[in-house]
Amino acid sequence: MTDVFDVIVVGSGGGALTAAHLAAKAGLSVAVVEKTDLLGGTSAYSGGACWLPGSAVQQRAGNPDSTESARRYLEALLDGRAKDKVEAFLGHAPELVDALEADDGFAFEWLPFPEYFDAPGRVPGGRSIQPVKIRRDALPVEVAGLVRPPVESDRAGTAGRRTLTGGQALIGRLLAMIVRDGGTVRTGHRVTALLTDGDRVAGVRAETAAGPVELRARRGVLLASGGFEGDQVQRDQHGVPGRAAWTMAPSGTNTGEPIRAAEAIGAATDLLDQGWFCPGPVQPDGRGSFALGVRGGLIVDTTGSRYANECLPYDRFGRQMAAAPERIPSWFVFDSREGGRLPAIAMPEGDPEAHLAAGTWVRAATVPALAAAIGVDPARLTATVDRFNGFAAAGVDEDFGRGADEYDGFFAGETRSLTPLDAPPYYAARFVLSDLGTKGGLVTDANGQVLRADGTAIDGLYATGNTTASVMGPVYPAPGVPLGTAMVFASLAVRHLCAATDGGDPGTADRLPGPPALSVGGEDRRAPGSR
Structure with missing residues (x-):
């Protein structure tokens, strides 16, 4: 025809x-x-x-x-x-x-x-x-x-x-x-x-x-x-x-x-090696998603360390993820301030209970227990959370400047971009490097x-x-x-x-x-x- x-x-x-x-x-x-x-x-x-x-x-x-x-x-x-x-x-x-x-x-x-x-x-x-x-x-x-x-x-x-x-x-x-x-x-x-x-x-x-x-x-x-x-x-x-x-x-x-x-x-x-990148929680079926607008929690690599301002625009954060192999996957660590929901915008986010059943999210009563559940050194993750909580109390992220830019506070408000993790139980969502296309x-x-x-x-x-x-x-x-x-x-x-x-x-x-x-x-x- x-x-x-x-x-x-x-x-x-x-x-x-x-x-x-x-x-x-x-x-x-x-x-x-x-x-x-x-x-x-x-x-x-x-x-x-x-x-x-x-x-x-x-x-x-x-x-x-x-x-x-x-x-x-x-x-x-x-x-x-x-x-x-x-x-x-x-x-x-x-x-x-x-x-x-x-x-x-x-x-x-x-x-x-x-x-x-x-x-x-x-x-x-x-x-x-x-x-x-x-x-x-x-x-x-x-x-x-x-x-x-x-x-x-x-x-x-x-x-x-x-x-x-x-x-x-x-x-x-x-x-x-x-x-x-x-x-x-x-x-x-x-x-x-x-x-x-x-x-x-x-x-x-x-x-x-x-x-x-x-x-x-x-x-x-x-x-x-x-x-x-x-x-x-x-x-x-x-x-x-x-x-x-x-x-x-x-x-x-x-x-x-x-x-x-x-x-x-x-x-x-x-430019065949390039993409429009974004972090996102991996779904129970193994597919990726698109996340932005972080308003709480923190993101760590497989050693339990932060490596970037979590409020960065998604492509910029995605490129930080791609910069080192220990960053894929990462873990988005957060507490129960929002009732166990992800303190960020994710499309799709997925059902928390389905995530927990699949192991793409983990829940624990303490930060050390959470670290053990995701295979991260408990002492390192505890130190990372304690340091971040100190920044939240002072209102200044001395490591990565989170909250300083206009974009950081757009989705959460300037003060909420640095919120302490102190409301158990604690959660960790497995994040991977997604993209909006090459x-x-x-x-x-x-x-x-x-x-x-x-x-x-x-x-x-x-x-x-x-x-x-x-x-x-x-x-x-x-x-x-x-x-x-x-x-x-x-x-x-x-x-x-x-x-x-x-x-x-x-x-x-x-x-x-x-x-x-x-x-x-x-x-x-x-x-x-x-x-």
């Missing part, structure tokens, strides 16, 4: 659907090709923060953000290797926000969330924005049913919430606009190869339950299907810390086929074009998000950077492919006739309310 579209978008996260929406609104025929039976990937699990500096949304909120301050912030953190792409990102971010909000189907709001480094240009309260929530019943029925549920619901096989917030709101809103404007969505399509016409990419080959299919693209293919975090072989090959079993990517996703397909036609890659992949230019090793662009091939080598390199500057950069370069790719053909007039595209369609397992269906 072969179908023809103007643009094929591989993947269905925030970057992918931004591209599909903008292309469809420009009058192009668009196919979104998704490997699984639900849309949104890790984007749907996220809080939906989008780091898009200098926009009207921050201005409306009275936030002291600006493009120039964001430039100073990034200059202080990045090594300057991708300066042209950073400038493209900064220049286009407010334009993208304007373009999205020009549609009645989309709206942003400012999201208070501190940035991750105390560096010049940092904005108090952060400059991240998020899509406004939307009720599920405000979306077309078939659209609402395709949005991937939150991680805790998705892993349990239960339905999502009635109101979509954060990443779910982002996916739901974008998908509804795509379908409204004539887009096609194909689920159950695992892209395995790129079709070429000479040196130009002209489509994709995908495996489906009904057999192989080919989808042809008149104007271009955009790869936005995530990284390879779900494939342990590739993680080992490239030296990515952590394990595939611990990643936050939905089950069965993000195993890197589109990246390998691009490599097969000469695409260059970079961040190394295809090398792209400022237009989102995929490049060869010699720096030339592969005609007709674009990429964004975790399919690419991140414009931020190994740094995670602020909440919403993964989504914000994915969305901006998706938009720049659509702008480039529109301008590169038909004299820059996308209205002259030879579009497919007929209604917009959703396709589950390869069978197209007319979407409710389509026009």
Whole structure:
């Protein structure tokens, strides 16, 4: 089976659907090709923060953000290797926000969330924005049913919430606009190869339950299907810390086929050992989770020693975990101040009793007994807890400065970030190094074009998000950077492919006739309310 579209978008996260929406609104025929039976990937699990500096949304909120301050912030953190792409990102971010909000189907709001480094240009309260929530019943029925549920619901096989917030709101809103404007969505399509016409990419080959299919693209293919975090072989090959079993990517996703397909036609890659890391309590089934917002307790390595400020932003703490083998696993030690619940945000946290039964959490009446139960030297752990309690009493963490930064107190309040452990019984939760995805992949230019090793662009091939080598390199500057950069370069790719053909007039595209369609397992269906 072969179908023809103007643009094929591989993947269905925030970057992918931004591209599909903008292309469809420009009058192009668009196919979104998704490997699984639900849309949104890790984007749907996220809080939906989008780091898009200098926009009207921050201005409306009275936030002291600006493009120039964001430039100073990034200059202080990045090594300057991708300066042209950073400038493209900064220049286009407010334009993208304007373009999205020009549609009645989309709206942003400012999201208070501190940035991750105390560096010049940092904005108090952060400059991240998020899509406004939307009720599920405000979306077309078939659209609402395709949005991937939150991680805790998705892993349990239960339905999502009635109101979509954060990443779910982002996916739901974008998908509804795509379908409204004539887009096609194909689920159950695992892209395995790129079709070429000479040196130009002209489509994709995908495996489906009904057999192989080919989808042809008149104007271009955009790869936005995530990284390879779900494939342990590739993680080992490239030296990515952590394990595939611990990643936050939905089950069965993000195993890197589109990246390998691009490599097969000469695409260059970079940053393949990098990820967006996070600590998280290992679940009773062995899977990882995502933790942030520590408001009590302390984290120790297998010797019973602290090694970092537990309130660090999650990627920064994850990199501390990865720096020494005795830190994976770590133990999050806490007391009963919160009734035996984890004094942090974890998604999913899991049921404490199930954790205790599985041994992923341990409970004991005293700190020495807790140490013995987790195989840590009791004297060392007792000394660590006593020293931390002394810091809590004094209000100053002399070892790692916990509580000194704006981020440290955001989730717990400045005083609660240093809370003593003195309310037995005591608990220890086994923490591992999880991730929100790999961040190394295809090398792209400022237009989102995929490049060869010699720096030339592969005609007709674009990429964004975790399919690419991140414009931020190994740094995670602020909440919403993964989504914000994915969305901006998706938009720049659509702008480039529109301008590169038909004299820059996308209205002259030879579009497919007929209604917009959703396709589950390869069978197209007319979407409710389509026009």
